[in-house]
Amino acid sequence: MRKPTKPQYSTDEHVGSEKYAMNKANIKIPILKIAIISSFLVLSIQMGLAVSLFYLLPDNLRLSITEKIGLRYRFENWWSTFNQRQNPTREIVRAPNFSDKPNPYIEGDYQPREYKETVTVGSTDELAKAVSRANRDGGNMKIVVLDGTYTLNDTLYIKSNNVAIVSLSKNPQSVIIQGGRFKNSGVGNILRISGSHFVLDGVTLQNCKLHLIQIAGEDNADYVVLRNSIFQDAYQQLVKVSYDLNKSPDISADWGLVEDSEFRYSEGVAPNYYTAAIDLHAGNGWVIRKNTIKDIASPSGSVAQYAVHIWNNSHNNQVIDNVFIDNDRSIGFGMAARAHPNLYYSNLGGEIVGNKITHADNGDRFADVGIGIEGSPKTIVRDNWIFHKHNYPNAIEYRFPTTFDVVVDFNVVNKKIKGRNGGQAIVENNKFVDD
Numbered sequence: 001m002r003k004p005t006k007p008q009y010s011t012d013e014h015v016g017s018e019k020y021a022m023n024k025a026n027i028k029i030p031i032l033k034i035a036i037i038s039s040f041l042v043l044s045i046q047m048g049l050a051v052s053l054f055y056l057l058p059d060n061l062r063l064s065i066t067e068k069i070g071l072r073y074r075f076e077n078w079w080s081t082f083n084q085r086q087n088p089t090r091e092i093v094r095a096p097n098f099s100d101k102p103n104p105y106i107e108g109d110y111q112p113r114e115y116k117e118t119v120t121v122g123s124t125d126e127l128a129k130a131v132s133r134a135n136r137d138g139g140n141m142k143i144v145v146l147d148g149t150y151t152l153n154d155t156l157y158i159k160s161n162n163v164a165i166v167s168l169s170k171n172p173q174s175v176i177i178q179g180g181r182f183k184n185s186g187v188g189n190i191l192r193i194s195g196s197h198f199v200l201d202g203v204t205l206q207n208c209k210l211h212l213i214q215i216a217g218e219d220n221a222d223y224v225v226l227r228n229s230i231f232q233d234a235y236q237q238l239v240k241v242s243y244d245l246n247k248s249p250d251i252s253a254d255w256g257l258v259e260d261s262e263f264r265y266s267e268g269v270a271p272n273y274y275t276a277a278i279d280l281h282a283g284n285g286w287v288i289r290k291n292t293i294k295d296i297a298s299p300s301g302s303v304a305q306y307a308v309h310i311w312n313n314s315h316n317n318q319v320i321d322n323v324f325i326d327n328d329r330s331i332g333f334g335m336a337a338r339a340h341p342n343l344y345y346s347n348l349g350g351e352i353v354g355n356k357i358t359h360a361d362n363g364d365r366f367a368d369v370g371i372g373i374e375g376s377p378k379t380i381v382r383d384n385w386i387f388h389k390h391n392y393p394n395a396i397e398y399r400f401p402t403t404f405d406v407v408v409d410f411n412v413v414n415k416k417i418k419g420r421n422g423g424q425a426i427v428e429n430n431k432f433v434d435d
Contacts, residue, residue, distance in 0.1 A: 090404060092377060095282070095313035095344040096250035097243075103285040105257045106318070110227060112199070115164065116140040124150045127177070135159045139195060142166060145203065147174040155179075155187050161195045167202035172230045179208030184235040184271050194219035204230040211240040217253035217282055218244035224256040231263045235271055237305075238263050243281035243312055249342035252282040252313070263293040263307070268326070273298035273366070276305040277327075282313040287320070294325035303366040306332030315348040324357040329368045331355065334376030337402055345402065346375035353382050361389035370415075373398040373406055373423070381408045388415055389435070398423040 121127045121143060127150055134141040139160030145167050156177075167175035180186020188210040191200070198221070205212040212234045215221050231238040241253050263277035277293045280286060288308060296307040307327040310317050311334050324330035334346035357370040367390035373379050374397075386395040395415035398406050399422075406425035408417055414433050419425060 090377070092348060093344050095315070095348075096342065097252040097254075097282055097284065097313055098315055098348075099254055099284040100316065101255070101285060103255045103257070103287050103318075104223075105225075105255075105287050110225060110257060110259065112164075112201075113162075113197075115142040115162065118142045118144060120144045120146065120168070122146040122148065124152060128152070128154070128156065131156045131158065131163075134163045139163050144168050145175050145177075147171075149176045149178065151178050151181055152187050152190060155189045156191050158191060158193045158195050158198050162197045163195060164199035164201065165191075165203060166199065170202040170228065172202050172204045172228060175202065176204045176206060178206045179212075181207070183207050183233045183266075184209060189214045192216060193221045193224055196220065196222040196224075198223075199225045200227070200229055201225070202228050204232070206230075206232045206234075208234050210235060211237045213239050215239070215241045215253045215256070217242055218248050218251060220251050221253045222255055224253065226256075226258045227260050229261045231261065231277070233266055234275070236274055237276045237279040239278045241278070241280040241283055245282075245312060245340060245342050249282075249313065252284065254284040254286070256283065256286045258286070258288045259290050261291045263291065263296070265295045265297075268295045269297045269299050269364070270295070270304060271299065273300070273302045273304050276309050277307045278309070279305060280308075280310045280314060280317065283310065283317055284315045286310070286317040288318065288322065289320040290322065292323045292325070293327065293330070296327040297364045298328055298366045300365070303368050304328040306330065306372065308332070309335075310350065311335045311346045313342075313344060314346075315350070317347075317350045319350075319352045319355060321354040322356075324355060324370075326359050326362060326364065327357075328364065328366045329372060330357045330370050332372045332374065333379050334374040334403070336400060337375050345377070347379065348376070349378045350376070351380045351382070352384060353380065355384045357384065357386040357388075357395075359388045359390055364390065368392050369394050369397050370413075371396045373403055373425070375400050375402040376406070377403060378405045379403075379407075381406070382410050384411045384413075386411065386413045386415065387433075394418045398425045 119130045119141060121130050130143045140162045142164040147169055177190060179190045185207060187208055190205050190208050191213040194216045212231050215224050243252055275296060277296050293307045296304050298304040306329045307324060308319055309332045319331055331352050333350055352371055359367055370386040371381055381396060393416055395413035396408060396417045397420055399420045401422040403423035408425050408427045409429045412431045412433060414435055417427055417430060
């Protein structure tokens with residue numbers, strides 16, 4: 001009798017080995033996919049956080065960083081070209097804060113109004129109490145300041161309408177309101193204006209850690225008048241007109257008047273590059289006329305902001321008959337395009353007329369263009385006189401495809417008038433003079 005044959009398992013073992021190997025490979029493939037997807041998600045989150053933090057930086061610092069690493073103008077050109085392709089007819093959609101209401105000060109001189117109450121003050125404590133009282137009682141108060149120096153312990157917040165701070169002597173050199181005893185010290189802002197129809201007349205504001213005066217467009221502070229005053233030695237902007245592009249893009253500070261005043265840095269240079277005489281965001285119908293603005297110049301890092309810079313949904317503003325001396329850049333309407341759902345244009349329209357702009361060969365490290373039109377369609381640049389002794393080649397520039405229907409005429413310059421990065425303008429009847 002034959003013995004039973006022992007079962008043979010070699011074939012089954014081979015099959016089992018193949019199955020094991022395939023299962024092992026199948027396990028490796030999902031793990032690899034998961035690792036790739038996880039890495040991509042982590043990188044995306046990191047990039048998102050980096051971009052978010054980047055856009056929290058001040059505009060000038062953000063633009064300076066991108067310029068230094070060689071990305072700024074590449075992105076600007078791409079974004080401007082993209083906008084043009086999406087809007088080939090150049091139809092301009094009005095920003096949420098747009099208004100074509102005229103400024104009442106365009107046609108004539110400023111006329112002071114009558115106030116319900118007048119209060120005279122001669123000390124810092126009396127000044128602060130008068131402002132508090134005006135806020136408490138609903139405004140309609142003129143605060144008359146006697147000659148002297150007033151050093152603040154806190155910002156003066158003007159919250160009510162129709163409040164004026166004026167000097168009795170009408171001499172700004174005799175009435176000084178300061179944020180600290182030394183430059184770049186003391187309170188953040190000297191004045192913060194959230195009420196409409198505020199007037200500052202015949203006063204010097206000086207020495208603070210941020211802006212001498214902030215006019216809060218986000219609070220609808222309209223018809224502000226700054227005249228016959230001196231603004232000097234703030235760490236950032238001398239006058240800041242702010243705007244909340246994210247939360248309230250339909251509200252802005254409009255129809256202001258800045259006239260017969262002086263903006264300056266007493267040492268001939270600003271303490272940092274993030275500075276301007278007047279930094280106006282989203283204003284409609286402002287008039288800036290007959291001022292002297294000098295030494296808005298950067299000490300290091302990057303070029304200073306335009307001495308008068310009007311941008312971010314701004315419209316129909318006028319810069320007329322001012323004198324600009326030794327500023328890195330004097331007048332700027334608009335800024336290079338940047339992506340934001342509430343930003344419809346950087347600047348629309350407006351006039352730059354009759355200004356005298358000079359810059360000596362004084363060693364300013366970042367001396368640049370006199371007038372810059374950047375993403376600012378339908379703007380008029382007329383009858384300005386620009387004489388620069390430094391080496392920057394251009395007196396007037398119009399830049400980017402979002403700059404079109406611009407007129408540059410009857411200007412007298414000793415440097416070039418130049419289109420850059422796709423900007424378009426009618427350039428005629430300008431006179432070029434030798435050095």
